[in-house]
Ligand SMILES: NC(=O)C1=CN([C@@H]2O[C@H](COP(=O)(O)OP(=O)(O)OC[C@H]3O[C@@H](n4cnc5c(N)ncnc54)[C@H](O)[C@@H]3O)[C@@H](O)[C@H]2O)C=CC1
């Protein structure tokens with residue numbers, strides 16, 4: 279199998295690292311190319327054994343999948359590189375937020391099968407959430423679904439579901455990391471050193487994540503099991519509940535969703 283990544287940045291590297299580390303593809307099956315970070319691309323060659331090339335004819339020749347992993351605003355430039363060499367058998371996999379399947383097919387002009395996927399950088403530890411939407415006539419979907427299952431949990435949605443999944447789980451990790459940053463800064467306010475505050479927060483998040491991965495209880499049950507009557511947690515939650523946290527998160531997700539819709543405009 280030959281999988282070619284046009285783009286070797288944060289998202290592409292999380293995906294191919296996850297695929298290789300899971301053993302679903304061999305490093306030699308992966309070809310990467312980029313534009314702005316050639317040094318990083320060479321570092322992936324050294325560290326993972328992937329192929330690096332800037333010869334578009336070589337890259338596209340006999341490719342089973344081409345992964346479009348540039349920023350949306352660079353897609354037209356990427357399309358210019360691919361269009362002359364794109365073979366009929368090659369399936370296009372786009373991770374570009376907001377770029378519609380029709381836009382990709384029109385830009386590349388050859389009617390190739392296209393799948394839009396919305397992963398996240400948890401792919402690097404094989405725990406992404408992958409929204410997937412297929413173009414009409416995309417055959418052998420299971421092969422791609424199995425490929426993607428190597429680095430995350432798949433959610434097959436219609437293309438109209440991609441804006442929401444982009445906000446919820448594509449951008450989602452950044453929203454949680456922002457909350458963790460603020461939590462660590464609050465620990466410094468309590469008097470912990472910056473280093474201790476960050477390590478305590480990191481271990482707290484890993485611990486709750488590990489609990490969620492190994493225990494079936496709901497978020498609410500896990501929370502109430504901590505909340506002793508008239509205790510410290512109850513006092514803290516009473517203060518927390520005075521803030522409009524859910525509205526804040528809803529507005530945050532709405533802005534990300536709306537940006538995805540804006541990027542979809544043709
Ligand atoms: N970073 C994330 O967590 C996620 C990103 N995405 C999507 O992934 C795409 C890439 O995002 P990032 O990896 O964060 O960006 P990035 O800036 O880290 O990587 C972009 C890559 O595209 C390359 N590139 C730009 N123009 C090119 C060209 N003409 N030919 C070949 N390569 C070219 C750059 O050299 C770079 O390697 C975006 O469309 C984004 O919407 C999707 C889900 C999550």
Ligand SMILES: O=C(O)[C@@H]1CCC=N1
Pocket residue numbers: 375444448449
């Ligand atoms: O911020 C972005 O546009 C990309 C898509 C989802 C996560 N990162």
